[in-house]
Amino acid sequence: MKFLFGVEAFCLACFVLLSQVSAKNSEDIRCKCICPPYREVEGQIYKQNVSLKDCNCLHVVEPMPVDGKDVEAYCLRCECKYEERSSGTIKVTIIIYLSILGLLLLYMVYLTLLEPMLKRRLFGHSQLIHSDDDVVGDQQPFANAHNVLSRSHSRPNMLNKVEHAQQRWRRQVQEQRKSVFDRHVVLS
Amino acid sequence: MSNGGGAASSTTHLLDFLEEPIPGVGTYDDFHTIDWVREKCKDRERHRKINSKKKESAWEFTKSLYDAWSGWLVVTLTGLASGALAGLIDIAADWMNDLKEGVCLSAMWFNHEQCCWTSNETTFAERDKCPQWKSWAELILGQAEGPGSYIMNYFMYIYWALSFALLAVCLVKVFAPYACGSGIPEIKTILSGFIIRGYLGKWTLMIKTITLVLAVASGLSLGKEGPLVHVACCCGNIFSYLFPKYSKNEAKKREVLSAASAAGVSVAFGAPIGGVLFSLEEVSYYFPLKTLWRSFFAALVAAFVLRSINPFGNSRLVLFYVEYHTPWYLFELIPFILLGVFGGLWGAFFIRANIAWCRRRKSTRFGKYPVLEVILVAAITAVVAFPNPYTRQNTSELIKELFTDCGPLESSQLCQYRSQMNGSTAYTDDPNQPAEPGVYSAMWQLCLALIFKIIMTIFTFGLKVPSGLFIPSMAIGAIAGRIVGIAMEQLAYYHHDWFLFKEWCEVGADCITPGLYAMVGAAACLGGVTRMTVSLVVIVFELTGGLEYIVPLMAAVMTSKWVGDAFGREGIYEAHIRLNGYPFLDAKEEFTHTTLARDVMRPRSSDPPLAVLTQDDLTVEELQGVINETSYNGFPVIVSKESQRLVGFALRRDITIAIENARRKQEGIMLNSRVYFTQHAPTLPADSPRPLKLRSILDMSPFTVTDHTPMEIVVDIFRKLGLRQCLVTHNGRLLGIITKKDILRHMAQMANQDPESIMFN
Numbered sequence: 031m032k033f034l035f036g037v038e039a040f041c042l043a044c045f046v047l048l049s050q051v052s053a054k055n056s057e058d059i060r061c062k063c064i065c066p067p068y069r070e071v072e073g074q075i076y077k078q079n080v081s082l083k084d085c086n087c088l089h090v091v092e093p094m095p096v097d098g099k100d101v102e103a104y105c106l107r108c109e110c111k112y113e114e115r116s117s118g119t120i121k122v123t124i125i126i127y128l129s130i131l132g133l134l135l136l137y138m139v140y141l142t143l144l145e146p147m148l149k150r151r152l153f154g155h156s157q158l159i160h161s162d163d164d165v166v167g168d169q170q171p172f173a174n175a176h177n178v179l180s181r182s183h184s185r186p187n188m189l190n191k192v193e194h195a196q197q198r199w200r201r202q203v204q205e206q207r208k209s210v211f212d213r214h215v216v217l218s
Numbered sequence: 219m220s221n222g223g224g225a226a227s228s229t230t231h232l233l234d235f236l237e238e239p240i241p242g243v244g245t246y247d248d249f250h251t252i253d254w255v256r257e258k259c260k261d262r263e264r265h266r267k268i269n270s271k272k273k274e275s276a277w278e279f280t281k282s283l284y285d286a287w288s289g290w291l292v293v294t295l296t297g298l299a300s301g302a303l304a305g306l307i308d309i310a311a312d313w314m315n316d317l318k319e320g321v322c323l324s325a326m327w328f329n330h331e332q333c334c335w336t337s338n339e340t341t342f343a344e345r346d347k348c349p350q351w352k353s354w355a356e357l358i359l360g361q362a363e364g365p366g367s368y369i370m371n372y373f374m375y376i377y378w379a380l381s382f383a384l385l386a387v388c389l390v391k392v393f394a395p396y397a398c399g400s401g402i403p404e405i406k407t408i409l410s411g412f413i414i415r416g417y418l419g420k421w422t423l424m425i426k427t428i429t430l431v432l433a434v435a436s437g438l439s440l441g442k443e444g445p446l447v448h449v450a451c452c453c454g455n456i457f458s459y460l461f462p463k464y465s466k467n468e469a470k471k472r473e474v475l476s477a478a479s480a481a482g483v484s485v486a487f488g489a490p491i492g493g494v495l496f497s498l499e500e501v502s503y504y505f506p507l508k509t510l511w512r513s514f515f516a517a518l519v520a521a522f523v524l525r526s527i528n529p530f531g532n533s534r535l536v537l538f539y540v541e542y543h544t545p546w547y548l549f550e551l552i553p554f555i556l557l558g559v560f561g562g563l564w565g566a567f568f569i570r571a572n573i574a575w576c577r578r579r580k581s582t583r584f585g586k587y588p589v590l591e592v593i594l595v596a597a598i599t600a601v602v603a604f605p606n607p608y609t610r611q612n613t614s615e616l617i618k619e620l621f622t623d624c625g626p627l628e629s630s631q632l633c634q635y636r637s638q639m640n641g642s643t644a645y646t647d648d649p650n651q652p653a654e655p656g657v658y659s660a661m662w663q664l665c666l667a668l669i670f671k672i673i674m675t676i677f678t679f680g681l682k683v684p685s686g687l688f689i690p691s692m693a694i695g696a697i698a699g700r701i702v703g704i705a706m707e708q709l710a711y712y713h714h715d716w717f718l719f720k721e722w723c724e725v726g727a728d729c730i731t732p733g734l735y736a737m738v739g740a741a742a743c744l745g746g747v748t749r750m751t752v753s754l755v756v757i758v759f760e761l762t763g764g765l766e767y768i769v770p771l772m773a774a775v776m777t778s779k780w781v782g783d784a785f786g787r788e789g790i791y792e793a794h795i796r797l798n799g800y801p802f803l804d805a806k807e808e809f810t811h812t813t814l815a816r817d818v819m820r821p822r823s824s825d826p827p828l829a830v831l832t833q834d835d836l837t838v839e840e841l842q843g844v845i846n847e848t849s850y851n852g853f854p855v856i857v858s859k860e861s862q863r864l865v866g867f868a869l870r871r872d873i874t875i876a877i878e879n880a881r882r883k884q885e886g887i888m889l890n891s892r893v894y895f896t897q898h899a900p901t902l903p904a905d906s907p908r909p910l911k912l913r914s915i916l917d918m919s920p921f922t923v924t925d926h927t928p929m930e931i932v933v934d935i936f937r938k939l940g941l942r943q944c945l946v947t948h949n950g951r952l953l954g955i956i957t958k959k960d961i962l963r964h965m966a967q968m969a970n971q972d973p974e975s976i977m978f979n
Contacts, residue, residue, distance in 0.1 A: 057336055060335065060336065064342070064627045065342075066342075066626040066627055067342075072342065073341075073342030073343070073629070074341070074342055075340050075341065075342055075345065077336065077337075077338060077340075079336075107626065109627055115332065115335065116528075117325070117328070117332070119309070119527065120309055120313075120327055120328065120332065121325075121327045123305070123306055123309045123310060124309065124310060124313055124327040125327070126306070127306060127309075127310040127428075127431070130424075130428060131428055134389060134393070134424075134425075134428060135385075138388065138389065138392050138393070141392060142392060199421070202415075202416055203392075203393065203394070203395070203421075206394070206395040206396050206416055207391065207395045209395075210395040210396065210398065210682075211391065211395060211588060211682070214579075214580040214581075214585055215798070215799075215977065216396070216404070216414065216798060217395075217396065217398055217399045217404065217798070218576055218577075218579065218580040218585070218680070218797060218798055
């Protein structure tokens with residue numbers, strides 16, 4: 031859990047940094063001029079990769095569809111806007127998002143389909159029933175106290191800690207699921 | 219005062235120095251209310267301790283500096299995280315939304331607009347056609363037009379919408395069931411002092427972020443603003459655990475959460491000031507000046523981060539930028555007020571319908587199949603939305619199109635009639651062309667879109683996926699406003715000799731801007747459903763940049779609030795709070811009844827007598843018996859059964875933790891050990907086991923009122939101080955107890971609602 035959170039935080043940090051550091055791709059700036067219909071000339075959109083100081087009708091509208099004396103009248107109607115974007119940020123964001131989504135999907139498939147199958151094969155049917163009983167919510171008044179005080183007793187083994195944390199998380203999610211989906215007490 | 223190890227008083231016994239605070243005392247159970255007074259006292263105690271040690275050494279001085287600045291640090295981190303997550307959600311949602319339509323072959327990660335960004339094949343009439351963007355029909359069938367490709371596009375749209383919705387609800391169900399819904403009603407309750415463990419946790423944060431994108435991309439009639447507030451509050455909660463000043467104190471944590479919700483609205487709309495006002499008006503319960511500054515700072519940092527990440531270019535700094543500056547006229551106040559009335563009426567209707575539907579989902583068999591329900595709603599939405607171009611597109615884009623006025627540079631379908639109308643003046647040679655098929659087909663489609671959105675939003679808000687309400691309400695209001703605006707425009711065009719129009723409008727000039735009507739309509743509908751006032755106006759003019767139009771906005775919002783309040787005083791969030799039975803004591807309602815404290819207190823005449831503890835008479839076994847037999851959260855401690863004079867108040871959770879701790883740490887505590895709450899142990903026979911001192915968990919200054927205190931004063935005390943319970947005395951002797959739940963039940967009873975619907979303590 032904390033590991034996953036750490037990974038996510040790291041990804042976020044990378045993403046923020048990348049967005050600042052990514053070089054300005056020349057394709058990422060443009061000047062867009064929209065010119066409405068004028069007399070016989072149809073409406074047209076012109077785009078060019080110019081910088082901010084060159085972003086006006088005279089530099090961008092090429093070829094100019096009207097003759098010399100009409101150019102000014104035509105250009106007056108046009109509206110030119112300078113726009114920038116960061117394609118690197120978009121790419122990195124989509125890749126991060128899809129990878130997190132993919133990981134969650136795999137974990138979901140593992141939790142719902144693979145784990146019960148594996149457990150049943152390794153430990154036999156009786157163990158499965160026993161572990162389900164543990165999941166029932168604690169109703170006795172002192173059980174919560176146990177939780178509070180026993181937090182200090184941690185087992186030194188790393189794998190056991192991960193296992194323990196995962197069990198605790200699954201119990202919490204089960205409780206939440208019961209409140210929201212079954213008893214409709216919260217978030218109805 | 220209740221003490222957690224205070225050592226400054228001069229009458230402390232030697233043993234008090236050796237007594238360390240028992241770990242776990244002072245924490246709260248899930249679904250319980252916090253005691254604001256106790257939390258604030260704990261914080262002041264901690265602050266005093268740090269300040270008194272400040273002058274001792276440089277290390278203590280830096281510790282005190284760190285303590286003072288930790289608040290700003292938490293808020294900065296929250297703002298950074300909220301901004302980053304909002305940027306991620308925006309980019310991913312835009313991309314996935316367009317995935318229903320097609321793909322960009324040259325760069326798969328671009329959505330439609332970005333794909334055609336550099337292309338030169340876009341024309342004036344068709345601004346979004348370019349060869350790099352291929353619709354699904356083009357990819358699969360090879361042809362872009364024709365009935366076959368329409369059907370293929372239709373089918374692929376429905377397929378993607380359903381798969382996104384299914385994925386979203388499965389992820390929510392498997393990983394974080396608390397991630398569904400809007401989040402704002404629960405956050406309001408949490409900020410008023412309720413504890414919902416896990417609601418603002420890491421898994422909820424991650425799942426809410428991921429599934430919000432999926433839910434928005436599936437085309438459902440929902441928005442992402444409410445869930446973004448939840449996401450920001452999760453970030454605030456997670457960062458507050460890094461600093462003991464906030465992690466150990468529930469009242470201080472709620473200051474951070476208020477600031478975080480301001481950051482959430484700030485990134486949702488790009489409206490920092492609106493975010494602060496939203497936190498003040500809608501979400502927070504207590505909002506002292508310190509929280510105002512922190513919220514301001516959080517909103518600022520979040521807006522800054524979002525703007526610096528901003529990948530879409532300068533065209534998207536303001537969400538729905540309004541570029542026109544045409545003035546509005548006095549006679550237009552009439553349609554604006556009519557739009558306000560519509561907003562209020564729709565708001566009242568929506569609240570009633572949505573609550574009725576949610577109640578049905580909660581209590582009947584409908585609620586047993588959440589996944590099926592989501593798929594069904596998504597299927598119906600996709601099937602009905604595709605044929606109408608206004609509902610097929612992204613709702614934010616629809617709002618943007620509706621807000622934009624028709625100028626010579628616009629080419630949307632809404633403006634085709636306009637160019638035909640103006641054809642007589644400048645652009646074409648045929649002056650006698652009337653305005654027809656364009657405007658009628660646009661109005662028809664808009665009307666159908668309006669009805670569709672009104673119906674679908676009722677069923678979508680409250681689904682088991684993250685769902686917000688702001689954007690659908692604004693869309694409904696914008697559609698209604700635009701229809702009214704176009705109607706007014708046609709009226710002004712065809713009847714320009716009427717008195718009203720002759721005064722202000724010239725022939726051929728645009729005096730009616732339908733885009734403005736859309737904006738006013740959006741504000742009115744959002745105000746009608748949430749009953750916000752100032753924060754809504756500020757958010758809308760920060761969204762659009764239309765500062766000239768504040769007065770029409772205010773007029774419409776006030777009208778919609780008045781009309782909505784005529785039908786029911788609650789907004790949608792308060793209605794959901796009441797539906798769920800959360801213990802939320804609304805600060806906006808007035809208590810006007812003349813009952814007294816003794817009418818509300820427990821025990822009533824038919825109840826068993828008050829469960830009390832005596833200060834030095836009980837044994838451990840008897841104490842455990844009292845705790846096991848009753849389910850009360852706390853017990854008053856009295857001097858003796860004869861005198862019934864009050865000593866203090868002890869909480870159930872603290873007692874159980876203290877007894878467990880004593881049995882573990884101290885030897886000789888047995889079932890018949892005496893328990894005493896006094897300073898010195900009572901005199902006991904020589905062979906009795908070691909007594910147990912529980913003075914440290916006793917609250918020595920519980921709040922008391924007399925039995926003749928009017929209930930309006932009691933309710934005021936509960937609201938202003940944030941109490942959880944209050945003891946009732948008569949002639950100095952303990953008579954009963956009033957808890958927050960009793961007050962809520964009493965208020966429900968007075969308002970003829972069901973008092974049994976108040977569920978939590």
